[in-house]
Amino acid sequence: xxxxxxxxxxxxxxxxxxxxxxxxxxxxxxxxxxxxxxxxxxxxxxxxxxxxxxxxxxxxxxxxxxxxxxxxxxxxxxxxxxxxxxxxxxxxxxxxxxxxxxxxxxxxxxxx
Amino acid sequence: xxxxxxxxxxxxxxxxxxxxxxxxxxxxxxxxxxxxxxxxxxxxxxxxxxxxxxxxxxxxxxxxxxxxxxxxxxxxxxxxxxxxxxxxxxxxxxxxxxxxxxxxxxxxxxxxxxxxx
Numbered sequence: 001x002x003x004x005x006x007x008x009x010x011x012x013x014x015x016x017x018x019x020x021x022x023x024x025x026x027x028x029x030x031x032x033x034x035x036x037x038x039x040x041x042x043x044x045x046x047x048x049x050x051x052x053x054x055x056x057x058x059x060x061x062x063x064x065x066x067x068x069x070x071x072x073x074x075x076x077x078x079x080x081x082x083x084x085x086x087x088x089x090x091x092x093x094x095x096x097x098x099x100x101x102x103x104x105x106x107x108x109x110x111x112x
Numbered sequence: 113x114x115x116x117x118x119x120x121x122x123x124x125x126x127x128x129x130x131x132x133x134x135x136x137x138x139x140x141x142x143x144x145x146x147x148x149x150x151x152x153x154x155x156x157x158x159x160x161x162x163x164x165x166x167x168x169x170x171x172x173x174x175x176x177x178x179x180x181x182x183x184x185x186x187x188x189x190x191x192x193x194x195x196x197x198x199x200x201x202x203x204x205x206x207x208x209x210x211x212x213x214x215x216x217x218x219x220x221x222x223x224x225x226x227x228x229x
Contacts, residue, residue, distance in 0.1 A: 039213040041157075048207055049157065051217040060217065092157055096213030099171040101147075101159035 002026050002095050006104035013083040014112045021107045023076040023093035029056075037097040040069055040078045043106075044089040052091075053078065085111055114138040114218050116208045121223030128198050128227070134191040134208030134220055142186035145169075147212045148193050150204035151222075160206070161193065176202075198227045 003026040013019045021040075029038045036056030041049040051060045053069035056076075066081040076093060088111055093104040115137040124130050132148070148160040161172045161182040170182055181194040191208055205222040 037213050039217065043157075048219045048222050050219065054213055054215055054217050058215070060215075094157070094159075094213065099159075099162065100173045101162075101212065103157045103159070106156050 001100055002029075002098060002102050004093050004095055004102050004104040006091075006093055006107050008107060009105060010108045010110070012110050012112050013080075015085060016082050019080045019083050019087075019109065021078045021091050021093075021109075023078075023104050025074045025076070025095055028074055029095050029097045031097060036071055037095060038071070038076055039094050039096065040076075041092045041094065042087070042089050043092065044086075047089075049092065083109070083111070087111075114140075114210060114216070116210060116218060116220035118206065118208050118220045118223040121206065121225045123226045123228065124198055125229050126199060126227055129194070129196045130198065130225060132193040132195065132206055132208075132223060132225070136189045136191070136208075136210065139189070141189035141210075144211045144214075144216060146182075146184060146191045147209040148182065148191075149207045149209055149212075149219075150202075150225075151207070152201075152204045155204075158204075159212075162212070163191070195225070198225075200227050203227050 005024045007022050029036050040053040043049040056071045057069040068079050070077045090106045090108050118134045120132040147162045163182045179197045183192045207222045208220040210218045
């Protein structure tokens, strides 16, 4: 199975400050068709997860542009340029290249 | 934006069965691979199963293979998960997901399954 390793597991950020979450996959997520089968999700308290970044680094529809995703080999980074109060929750990375699809452990973001 | 509405969860005794359903609002249901993902209370997300658009490709997590069966009815825009021989460790919120990881990735609100005597 592909292992997804997130860091940090918790994050406390002052509103307006930037934040960054990392995820590393145990093998490449690059498909032969050129797509990278990786996504970032945010699960706000009491809600179902919502996609932030799909297929590697593409911002999903309706996601604020303060969220960005980048890829470097097997290292993935989610950046929030200026954290807002509504960004609290647990962030998950996920690979969808091969079954079983696997998620990272989750990173809990809270506001200072 | 598509709406995915799960139903069928509830309390069941160990060894029992449940059938989950997920109705998708958009007419394009038949164009997308569909998935089930679960989340045990206070825990992270775990992928359970997937099915392609016509049922030719079906995969399961090792923990449910042989006990759970995924299926779909494209005419009714509905995804199903038949869960047999349920165990306490199957207790979780079960989410129906369209196009996981893809551009049209969308999740339902989830349905809670509790396996307990």
